[in-house]
Amino acid sequence: MPPLDMHGLGAPERVAPGLEAPGVGSPGLGAPGLGAPEQSATGTPADAALAAGRAVLEAERAGLEALEHALDGAFASAVSVLETVSGRVVVSGMGKSGHVARKIAATFASTGTPSIFVHPAEASHGDLGMIVPGDAVLALSNSGETPELADLIAHARRFGIPLIAITGRAASALAAEATIVLLLPPAAEACPMGLAPTTSTTMQLALGDALAVALLERRGFSPADFAAFHPGGRLGARLRHVRELMHGGEALPLAPPSLPMEQALLIMTGKGFGCLGVVEHGRLAGIVTDGDLRRAMGPDLLARTAGDVMNPRPLTVGPDLLAAEALRLMNERARPITTLFVTDTAGAPIGILHLHDLLRGGVA
Numbered sequence: 001m002p003p004l005d006m007h008g009l010g011a012p013e014r015v016a017p018g019l020e021a022p023g024v025g026s027p028g029l030g031a032p033g034l035g036a037p038e039q040s041a042t043g044t045p046a047d048a049a050l051a052a053g054r055a056v057l058e059a060e061r062a063g064l065e066a067l068e069h070a071l072d073g074a075f076a077s078a079v080s081v082l083e084t085v086s087g088r089v090v091v092s093g094m095g096k097s098g099h100v101a102r103k104i105a106a107t108f109a110s111t112g113t114p115s116i117f118v119h120p121a122e123a124s125h126g127d128l129g130m131i132v133p134g135d136a137v138l139a140l141s142n143s144g145e146t147p148e149l150a151d152l153i154a155h156a157r158r159f160g161i162p163l164i165a166i167t168g169r170a171a172s173a174l175a176a177e178a179t180i181v182l183l184l185p186p187a188a189e190a191c192p193m194g195l196a197p198t199t200s201t202t203m204q205l206a207l208g209d210a211l212a213v214a215l216l217e218r219r220g221f222s223p224a225d226f227a228a229f230h231p232g233g234r235l236g237a238r239l240r241h242v243r244e245l246m247h248g249g250e251a252l253p254l255a256p257p258s259l260p261m262e263q264a265l266l267i268m269t270g271k272g273f274g275c276l277g278v279v280e281h282g283r284l285a286g287i288v289t290d291g292d293l294r295r296a297m298g299p300d301l302l303a304r305t306a307g308d309v310m311n312p313r314p315l316t317v318g319p320d321l322l323a324a325e326a327l328r329l330m331n332e333r334a335r336p337i338t339t340l341f342v343t344d345t346a347g348a349p350i351g352i353l354h355l356h357d358l359l360r361g362g363v364a
Helices: 045-070 073-083 096-110 147-158 173-177 199-219 223-229 233-238 261-271 290-295 323-331 355-360
Strands: 089-093 115-117 136-140 163-167 180-183 275-280 283-289 339-343 349-354
Touching (some): 073 136, 073 163, 089 096, 089 147, 096 199, 136 147, 136 199, 147 163, 163 173, 163 199, 283 290, 323 339
Parallel strands (some): 089 115
């Protein structure tokens, strides 16, 4: 095949009438099928697209495996430095590395490590004032020669601010000035021309996640801490606690075990939860549900007491349980239930949680 015209990358070559023009996915450019799909006797454009997608994922998977095996003491040192920062972790990068840096900063901030993104070009025009002693800088550059990072690097050196570099070149300007170098292992870009940042940015992103999670574990960051930083959306809803969704006080359907079922049914109907908590000596002794009523159905039902009909082993939860965990408890039984009583440490009923409360709260 004649050499590809790089001035018209992707444009088909002129060929004699009756011959098909090759696409850019020619053998010399990497994984076949990336670029314009080629028609063949056995393949379709859909087949080519699937092959291209799988080739990209395979290339990036290989990069992540290489990164996993390349982690060494420098990673542990970086975690130690970031853990002791009294200010913020300032993450910076240019181009695609900059987009990854923004995500890393967001992940740090949401997992207990105060962090901001500073654009390196804006840093040279006043934003260096955002970076002060007590901070640490995490700079991303695959080549390690990004010129826009020069002023930020100089600023970090001038004020003794720790500089952690994520780069693919040990012999680069960024690596030479860094306090700690997290070196990306050699790995082919998934781009068929080997030009577009693909595998390298995937490794940067994964390394940022690894730092954030290692810091999270080092600090003992809990689900409650996570919930404090994620109050909105579905994630925030699933991190709410039972006490935030339960009904309490006068809303509770409660009765003593000696109460005749004729009166107990009026309480069940009036409170609207389809159940009744039976309280004896201040503790929840049992529960009467619609199912219990069906099982006790007979001519003498109204003459019996709540204590006669109740289930003496009700499923209860504490107020500090995650709402998502309460939902799991409701659903994991052979016959899922719709209502849970909430009790304190002494077993006294303090609330009631219905499946509808979980639905309204966005948990279910």
